[in-house]
Amino acid sequence: MRYAQGGGLTPAGQAKRERLRLAAAGRFKNGERTAAIARELRVTERSVRRWRRAWEAGGGEALLSVGPVSAERLSAEQFARLEREPARGPPAHGWSEDSQGWTLKRIKLLIGRMFHVGCTVQGVWKLMRRHGWSAQVPVRRALERDEEQIEVWKGGVAADKSTALDLGAAVCFEDGTGQGMRPPKGRTGARRGQRPTVRVRGSSRGRVSLAGVRCCRPGHRPRMFFRPHVHHGRHREPKTFTWREYRDLIVDTHQQLGTPLVWVWDNLNVHLQQEWFDFAAGHQDWLRIFHLPSYAPELNPVEHLWSLLKRHLADFAAADLAHLTRAIKRKLKKIQYRPHLIEGCLAGTGLIIEPPTDTTSST
Template sequence: MEERGVAAHKKNAARLGAHIVFADESGFLLIPNVVRTWAPQGQTPIHRHRQGRRDKISVISGISVSPSRHRLGLYYLLFYDNIGQDEVCVFLRELLRHLRGPVIVLLDNSSTHKGKPIEQILGRHRRLRIEYFPSYAPQLNPDEGVWALAKQKLANSCPNDVDELLEDILGSIEAIRNSSEKLRGCIAHSELPFSLR
């Protein structure tokens, strides 16, 4: 099974004394994410928002696992547009600035995560390695849990503008970042092989 490849990266990380970082991107729109909610009987909740506003904030984040596996961290960057290879490189450089020693980043197989800019950053930073999850396997990436939690907290909110949206996103992600229980939950709820949890 392809998951064995992920377990092999864990062994490499342990041998190298490397941080493992599970990374992914997500986008947040001004259009409300409407989910089922509670309300007094006969009082249907109404969301008012500006129709046609397609403002977006994109976020890339990574859950880091320290070489000793005792510390978890969450690193993220926000962008006012879509995330491309250059933005991924900015994120990788920031990871290297904050994490000492070897760093192994696991990403999905998106074209955003491959190409000349990524190859250049790998050439310049020998302590950085990028590995890829098997194709079509988002359930293996613990960082998907970060986005599920963040979007759950923002459900049914109606920010008036992109500044309010930014504030809501920051509050949501910081609540996850500051909770080792939530970060451990993201790892536990992924379908990673047991040895990685």
């Protein structure tokens, strides 16, 4: 295909491309150079050379659009109606509840049901590509997820910054992850049809658990702290963090920042133990604890930090747990010295930590 869309251009796109070709024809008459024309019209020099050859052979008429290769079977109004249907999901159109994906065959049947128009699967593919559609991997959401509760949390707890303002506190998001000896899968280059092979650890004995904290305070650069927990697979050895280790992490973060903390984390079992309520009640002068909604990991900016770490560990062949631990610490140390990465992780959640500016002026 000639264009990036893969299925040609829409009629509006073809008209825009025709105007570019006719503008180039006027510059051809003036004797302008190919590089200058391409730079001014923001197209490739290869396209300008092709237009010049057509203009020299047939004049300006050779640069006129000949229309689409095949006429679209749906009008603009019909396609606008079709675009609204996939958001309702396949079950709304008669397919089973456990089937949530849209295939070309299903879209072909949907077009026939809605508009009584027959299309081939290849024609549907060209139609969708021409209008900017593509095959994508969907974002997964838990069935137990409560969207209303999440919206209430975002509009209430997250939007109300009075707790942090009253305490002069730093807002700290905490999250945990883990990595065993078997690394995450990554991508590498190879010739088409020749799948590359990488050698990694097949044993999953042992694991490195991580607790990470992303702290932000208006007017200060964002900070990140982490603490590893190595599980060697021994008998009666703790596999992950206990509530005392989480307590020490909170205390250490408070001492490092020197400010009160508004602590935000998920609903892990260890986070809901009675000891936490007693600890928070005994340190109300510098600690407030809030819980994220259930099944809403996208609200925690630390999740984006873990994605940076996992990308670094893709296809990593660790010699032992000590080697894996060193690699994890090295990567997290690099992130700590890059505040723009820590700041960007908050932007991915859609949350705003900065307090609203006071637009009233004193007289």
